[in-house]
Amino acid sequence: MKRTKLVNQLTELLKPFSISDYCPNGLQVEGAEEVKKIVTGVTASQALIDAAIEAGADTILVHHGFFWKGEDQTITGMKQRRIKALLENNINLIAYHLPLDVHPELGNNAQLAELLDISYERPLEPWNKNCVAVKGKLKTPMSLEAFAKLVEEKLDRKPLINEAGDHLIKTIAWCTGGGQSFIDMAASQGIDAYLTGEASEQTIHSSNEQSIHFIAAGHHATERYGAKALGEYLAKTYDLDVEFIDINNPV
Known part of the structure; x- marks a missing residue:
């Protein structure tokens, strides 16, 4: 599936513009044009990115992505390392926050x-x-x-x-x-x-x-299930290869 088609289908499904949010919803980091392997998870942490690279994913779909209101806008430190890993491996990062909650x-x-x-x-x-x-x-x-x-x-x-x-x-x-x-x-x-x-x-x-x-x-425990269910929906509806990876977080 083309990346643009996937994002369009997700936009139609989740209607991100119907709710005011604290971050951009949808495609946050652009990677491969052709989507063949999706990893879903709760948060786009370095651990999830590393696991997605290991799994051979070209797309990561999460609940907690990047670019939150009020945070430092510079691409340095932890944020730089995360984004660098995505860009070097040509991985799309797609995130839906409140639209996935509701x-x-x-x-x-x-x-x-x-x-x-x-x-x-x-x-x-x-x-x-x-x-x-x-x-x-x-x-x-x-x-x-x-x-x-x-x-x-x-x-x-x-x-x-x-x-x-x-x-x-x-x-x-x-x-x-x-x-x-x-x-x-x-x-x-x-x-x-x-x-x-x-x-x-x-x-x-x-x-x-x-x-x-x-x-x-x-x-984390209460928000495991939306990204997982969304991935299962994509796999069933569009015959995509989707894997949910749970990076445990005690908070």
């Missing part, structure tokens, strides 16, 4: 819900197109302890939890990655528990004072 089938939020048997209802703020946090229900209501065990089993990661009362979890809101700031929005809607990747110091106070259970299951 896609209703292949997105990180949707894939995590499927993994944890959560029934999706709607975004926390359906009138706000930039709201990436969503809400739904557990298909089987359970205690925080039981849900934490399910999270640990499915994500292979012991989550940080904060119990705020003895109520069962029936309704739940979630946002993969660094979505802890949405806990207050979830609490204001009377939701039983909030699940995300990370925690801040104030998150625990919000949980305690608003009686909403809190679960932080890891930024």
